[in-house]
Amino acid sequence: MASDRSSSAVALPSYAKAVEAYRKAVATAATVTAYVVLARGMARELLPYDLREAARWAASLIRARLEPPPVERRTLVIKRFSFSGGQLDGGGGLYDEVREYLATRIDPHAMRRLCLRGGSKKKLSMEDGDSMTDVFEGVVFTWASVAGQSSKRKHGNGNGNGYGYGSLELSFDAEHTDMALERYVPFITATVAEARRMDRALQIFMNEGSSWHGITHHHPSTFDTLAMDPALKQSIVDDLDRFLGRRDYYRRIGKAWKRGYLLYGPPGTGKSSLVAAMANYLRFNLYDLDLSEVRYNIALQRLLTGMPNKSILVIEDIDCCFSTKSRKEEDDLSDQSHLRSSTRSQPGITLSGLLNFIDGLWSTSGEERIIIFTTNYKDRLDPALLRTGRMDMHIYMGYCGWEAFRTLARNYFLDDHARFPEIQELLSGVEVTPAEVSEMLLRSEDVDVALRMLAEFLGEKKQAMREGESAQSHQEATAVAMEDF
Structure with a gap:
């Protein structure tokens, strides 16, 4: 009780001091305000009008210098x-x-x-x-x-x-x-x-006469689902990306903004799927050119110049479109045909006419174009088609290896299975296309059954290859024996 009274006694003087300080502050503020009002009144009375205006102008000038100007x-x-x-x-x-x-x-x-x-x-x-x-x-x-x-x-x-x-x-x-x-x-x-x-729906166009007719293209192939060597697949993607970003580069070096790809390899190795994956990746429309439907070079020119920018020209089985004779022989035959003819009719479509569009004067009739040739037999092609500048990247579409199989398996929502080591060993010893492997996986929705059928199929192919090699060895041995005889 005594302690409470002593603390109250200490607190009361402190409170009184605070109140007194507040009163003094209020009084001082009032005095200052009064002096300011008095000074302004005296200034109005004692200072001339011109002097007061000059003071205001000086104050506004100082404010204008100190304050930032309004943003226009x-x-x-x-x-x-x-x-x-x-x-x-x-x-x-x-x-x-x-x-x-x-x-x-x-x-x-x-x-x-x-x-x-x-x-x-x-x-x-x-x-x-x-x-x-x-x-x-x-x-x-x-x-x-x-x-x-x-x-x-x-x-x-x-x-x-x-x-x-x-x-x-x-x-x-x-x-x-x-x-x-x-x-x-x-x-x-x-x-x-x-x-x-x-976002646009892609189209694939086919030629009829000298005009194109298109339908909606819904091919689901992408680089993620494509069964091929991952390193090769990535190199193609990188090449496409580099091509898309080099418009100014092509203009600076004076070349047409185009890129040529030759896809070659056995049937069923995914050449058409790669073309579709490239179209889906670039979002370019496809122009599938059937040269058997084109009779004259002028018709070919009309078709090719009628293609818009950002498009892919595809000529499949290019080895079947022209014979293996050289362009000199081709030109000689054309000249002889022209001499025998009494009319001025156009000669038939020629390899030279196609090459003139690929990298000749007609090659600049469009921009950002991809040109793709496919063939099962690269060795049958005229060397003029293969040189750099026409077919810039040669892509071998080979048989199904282990990594390609893993991609196909993931497409069927299968990441791992007990039969994978057996299949990996079988794939290393046989030549089987991705199309054949995909067909076996489609035969059953039961994963165990599908992989068992695939393993049996690969085993049969391996046995057939051994028998074929044995028969060939026997024939060679027989031929040698007959020569000695």
Whole structure:
């Protein structure tokens, strides 16, 4: 009890001192305020008007020097539609591209209102009156969606649906004007073009006469499912990537932006699957050229020049399209045929006509093209087809090895099995194509049954190979004995 009283006695003087200090502070502030008011009043009375204005001007000048100037802004308007000269001009191309681009940049948690559009793929977009920001190369750009009048209200059309005259407005600091026009907007259009290319349904075209006819291409082959040596597969992917990024390089060295691939190997080793995988990877349409349907070089030129950029030209079994005679013999025969003919008819399609498109004057009729020849017999091809610049990369599609089998097994959702060591040993001693292995795996949905059938199939092939080698050895021995006799 005594201790409580003593602590209270100590606390009371401290509280009194605090109250007294507060009162003094209030009194001092009031005195200072009074002096300031008195000084301002005396200044108005004693100082001339001109002097007071000069003081204000000096103060404003000092503030202007110390404060940063206001940032100048620019606004770029992208209209959905415009109406000029009695014609409706659709600016929708760029407008739609920007809208598609912004749909990938919208943060739904940062927007007050969002528009959800239907279709095969749901897409978000800004509602009229809303805005959002996008960062490009460290610079903040602001986009706003602005509503506009419809064509019915603006031009008095009493029937039909009106067109929306809305716009998208891009705002940025004036110092970034060049960046906005020369890099940011082109970046948007390029990004959207690439996204559209990757999403589009691929087509495969076939020639009929001198024109192309296409159908939708749904081949499921990809580099992930392709049964071939992993190192070779990766080298092809790297080569394609390097080709896609070298537009300026090809222009600088003065060469057509194209790349040639020769796929060769036994039937059933996956040449067609590799072509499909390349098309799916690049998202390029395929143009499957049947040379037996082309009668004249001029028709061939029309077909090849009719191909768009970003496309793949495929000529399968190129060894069957031309004989193995040299181009000199070919030209001599063409000249003799021309001398015998009394008309000026075109000669038949020639190897020279094809080569002229691959790397001659006609080779620059398009850009970013892939040219693929396939053959089962590389040794039958004219050497003119094989040189670098025509077929830049020669790809051997061989028999099914262990790594190719592992890829096929993963395609069937099989990562490991007790029979794998047996199959690995059998594959090392036989020549079997990926198509044959795939066919055996398809024969049963039961993994054990499918792998047992595959092992039996490989064993039979191995035994047949041994018997064939034994028979050949016997024939050679017999031939030697007959020669000695």
